Amino acid sequence: MTAAAGQLDGLHRAAASRLRSVGQRYTANRRMLIEALADVSGPVTIAGILEGRSGLPVSSAYRSLTVLERAGLVQRVVMGEERARYELAEELTDHHHHHLVCSSCASVEDVTIPPELERDVDRILASLAGRSGFTAVSHQLDMVGLCRACG
Amino acid sequence: MTAAAGQLDGLHRAAASRLRSVGQRYTANRRMLIEALADVSGPVTIAGILEGRSGLPVSSAYRSLTVLERAGLVQRVVMGEERARYELAEELTDHHHHHLVCSSCASVEDVTIPPELERDVDRILASLAGRSGFTAVSHQLDMVGLCRACG
DNA sequence: TTTACTGCAAAGGGTTTGCAACATG
DNA sequence: CATGTTGCAAACCCTTTGCAGTAAA
Numbered sequence: 001m002t003a004a005a006g007q008l009d010g011l012h013r014a015a016a017s018r019l020r021s022v023g024q025r026y027t028a029n030r031r032m033l034i035e036a037l038a039d040v041s042g043p044v045t046i047a048g049i050l051e052g053r054s055g056l057p058v059s060s061a062y063r064s065l066t067v068l069e070r071a072g073l074v075q076r077v078v079m080g081e082e083r084a085r086y087e088l089a090e091e092l093t094d095h096h097h098h099h100l101v102c103s104s105c106a107s108v109e110d111v112t113i114p115p116e117l118e119r120d121v122d123r124i125l126a127s128l129a130g131r132s133g134f135t136a137v138s139h140q141l142d143m144v145g146l147c148r149a150c151g
Numbered sequence: 152m153t154a155a156a157g158q159l160d161g162l163h164r165a166a167a168s169r170l171r172s173v174g175q176r177y178t179a180n181r182r183m184l185i186e187a188l189a190d191v192s193g194p195v196t197i198a199g200i201l202e203g204r205s206g207l208p209v210s211s212a213y214r215s216l217t218v219l220e221r222a223g224l225v226q227r228v229v230m231g232e233e234r235a236r237y238e239l240a241e242e243l244t245d246h247h248h249h250h251l252v253c254s255s256c257a258s259v260e261d262v263t264i265p266p267e268l269e270r271d272v273d274r275i276l277a278s279l280a281g282r283s284g285f286t287a288v289s290h291q292l293d294m295v296g297l298c299r300a301c302g
Numbered sequence: 303t304t305t306a307c308t309g310c311a312a313a314g315g316g317t318t319t320g321c322a323a324c325a326t327g
Numbered sequence: 328c329a330t331g332t333t334g335c336a337a338a339c340c341c342t343t344t345g346c347a348g349t350a351a352a
Contacts, residue, residue, distance in 0.1 A: 025326055025331060047316085057334050062317065064332090082233050082342090083316070100285045111283055117275045124268045125294050132262055133299035134251045141292045143276055148284035176306060176351050197341085208309050213342065215307090233317090234341070 011038055014092060015073050022071050029056060030064050034073070034088070042099065042108040043077050043085035079108060079142060102147035109147065162189055165243060166224050173222050180207060181215050185224070185239070193250065193259040194228050194236035230259055230293060253298035260298065 015034050016026040033056075036049050046061050065086055068074040075089045079101050085108060090096050096118070097110040113121075121141055129136040145151075166185050167177040184207075187200050197212050216237055219225040226240045230252050236259065241247050247269070248261040264272075272292055280287040296302075 020327090023331085027326070027332065029333075058316090059318075059335080060333060063319095067332095078229055078231055078233065080229055082229065082235065084233065098279065100279070100283060103288060109283070109285075111279055111285075113275060113279055117278055120271045120275060121292075124264060124271060124292075127268055128249065128251070128262055128264055128294050129296065132251060132260070133302070134260075134262075134294065135297040135302040136294050137254060137296040139292070139294050141272075141275070141290070143279050143285065143287050143290050145280065145288040146286040151284070151286040171352095174306085178307065178351070180308075209341090210310080210343075211308060218307095 008035065008038060011088070011092060015068075015071075018071050018073055019067075024067055024071065027064075029060050030068060032056065033061070033064055033068060037074065037086060037088045042110045043075075043079075043087040045083050045085050047083070049086070077140075080144060081106060099142040100147065101142055101144045102150055103144050104146055104150035107147055107149075159186060159189055162239070162243060166219075166222075169222050169224055170218075175218055175222065178215075180211050181219060183207065184212070184215055184219060188225065188237060188239045193261045194226075194230075194238040196232075196234050196236050198234070200237070228291075231295065232257060250293040251298065252293055252295045253301055254295050255297055255301035258298055258300075262294075 011034055012026075012031060015030070019026045019030070032053055033049065036053060037044070039052075040048075046058070046065070050056060050058065050061060065074060065076070069076050069086075073089055073092055075087050076084050077087060077099075078084050079099065080103070087110075095110075095112070097112045100109045100111050102108070121139065125136055125139050128134070162185055163177075163182060166181070170177045170181070183204055184200065187204060188195070190203075191199075197209070197216070201207060201209065201212060216225060216227070220227050220237075224240055224243055226238050227235050228238060228250075229235050230250065231254070238261075246261075246263070248263045251260045251262050253259070272290065276287055276290050279285070
């Protein structure tokens with residue numbers, strides 16, 4: 001995603017206003033986190049975030065990410081590993097995507113698929129839901145395999 | 152899956168022979184784990200397994216499940232939560248399926264979809280792989296929402 | 303009888319929380 | 328200023344490991 005300066009501006013504006021509407025403040029730490037997430041091309045672990053931005057205490061990262069997630073600005077995702085990863089909410093980026101999870105180096109890359117295939121996914125999920133009294137909210141379609149580097 | 156007695160027999164036979172071929176033993180604990188997994192209708196956490204079978208020490212559960220997984224008898228899956236869940240390997244049950252993850256009570260149910268939709272999933276994944284130098288190995292298509300009880 | 307496996311208890315690693323100091327609106 | 332937020336350190340929880348004893352083949 002690696003956002004340009006202008007896009008970053010928009011993100012900050014959106015984040016600030018959304019947080020304000022929930023009675024939360026848009027502090028330096030939270031700004032830093034939004035930027036960190038805008039800078040990468042896939043969901044990252046908290047450890048990954050901390051590496052980059054030294055100085056950010058662990059507990060603050062956890063607490064702030066929780067706040068950002070509850071505000072709908074950040075999406076928490078869990079893939080094959082135990083530890084969670086975080087990415088900007090799709091609502092914020094206007095960029096619906098899926099993930100390529102490398103089973104060797106554990107990296108995760110965003111990827112998009114053509115609209116018609118996306119429609120198929122929705123159809124499949126509707127069918128899944130229908131046959132089981134399940135109220136679908138969202139889906140997760142990830143592919144596990146070997147990335148370009150590891151394959 | 153809640154297996155009948157005869158099916159259980161088959162599972163035990165398969166497990167025993169598979170383990171033997173890898174120089175491992177099919178012990179009482181491992182048998183108990185296979186039965187526990189055959190008894191439920193979706194992947195379960197280690198805590199969930201331990202609840203049922205009191206007496207099984209935690210460390211043994213972890214170690215045995217690791218062995219069973221490496222032997223290809225058990226599949227370790229991670230959904231929205233941090234802690235892993237375990238299920239019998241599809242190869243063992245001949246029962247390819249997906250998951251319905253309840254975002255409220257965190258329960259996970261197995262579900263199957265019609266073959267033609269399954270083909271669509273494969274097609275989508277092939278497309279995903281093609282456009283990114285990614286070597287697909289497996290996929291994970293899960294639906295998140297509210298289960299019948301919580302909805 | 304050999305050697306894989308088990309159980310306990312202690313260690314490890316990531317995440318959460320209490321609390322006093324701090325910064326934002 | 329009032330209150331949400333931060334940072335530190337301790338607490339927590341789940342998972343892993345060392346080691347002596349046990350049981351499977």
